[in-house]
Amino acid sequence: MEARASAKYLRGSAQKARLVIDMIRGKNVNQALAILRYSNKRAALGIEKCVKSAIANANEAAEKANVSVDPDELWLKAAYVDRGPTKHRRRVRPAPQGRAYREQRHFCHVTILLSSESQEGVGKADGKAGATKPAVSKRAKRGGAAAAPRAKKAAKVEATDTAGKTAGENKPQKKASKAAAKLGAALRRKKKTEK
Template sequence: MIKKSNSGREVKALAQHICMSAFKARRVIDQIRGRSYEETLMILELMPYRASYPILKLVYSAAKNASHNMGLNEADLFISKAEVNGGPFVKKLRPRARGRSYPIKRLTCHITIVLKDKSKFSLDSSKP
């Protein structure tokens, strides 16, 4: 999903219903918040966590959408906002002895990444 902000140089990507805990995804998101696009790709490829792969796909997709749809240069992008919110539970039943069952709650999360253009951002901040 791409949304233009007031400056028009912002790309928002959203991944919903990712099957992992929000706490585990936040551990990875906290490492990449505020970093440049190329640095983020290097960090995510080398991290040993399972949560880094869906986040890597989301950042890569957001950057490709920014370059294709808005004509932004990928080298000038940085992650201005990254957040993880909890999603709904996936409820399952596990069979137990004597015909009983035990509930299983699988956690899901929603990941939001916002990329901004560094060159446009530096020009706007220099104005009084």
């Protein structure tokens, strides 16, 4: 059985609320409530209310369906935060060069999905790959080589060294000789100024 609860227009930015949501995602309900209760984050209060609302929704849905649900067995299957509206207040803050910036008040929407099904067999709720599925890079998915760019670059350098040393040897020597010439000129100028 699943139950959903959402809290709209919570005060605070979505970025700050996500820090709290990331702490409780995938946890048992009791464990999540304990984390929220002792969290120093301001968003934790509104998220705690949303979790309690989801628990109440689960109990209500269980009663309607004549199913017994133990609140201790519920866990947060999904929890996410969406950005809400930004209110531009009529207050201003002094800004550089005589300008004034208006204060902004940020809001966010929190959605929590509880489940009473066992967590085994269900992947991580945040969409990341589980331990059973090996990680595959985007380059490998597209059919390209899975080698790292640095290794590829090193292989390219080795290929140019073995291909032809006539043009390849002159370039590093030219760079080295130019650097030595600049250094020598700088030292001569320094000696002249000291005299």
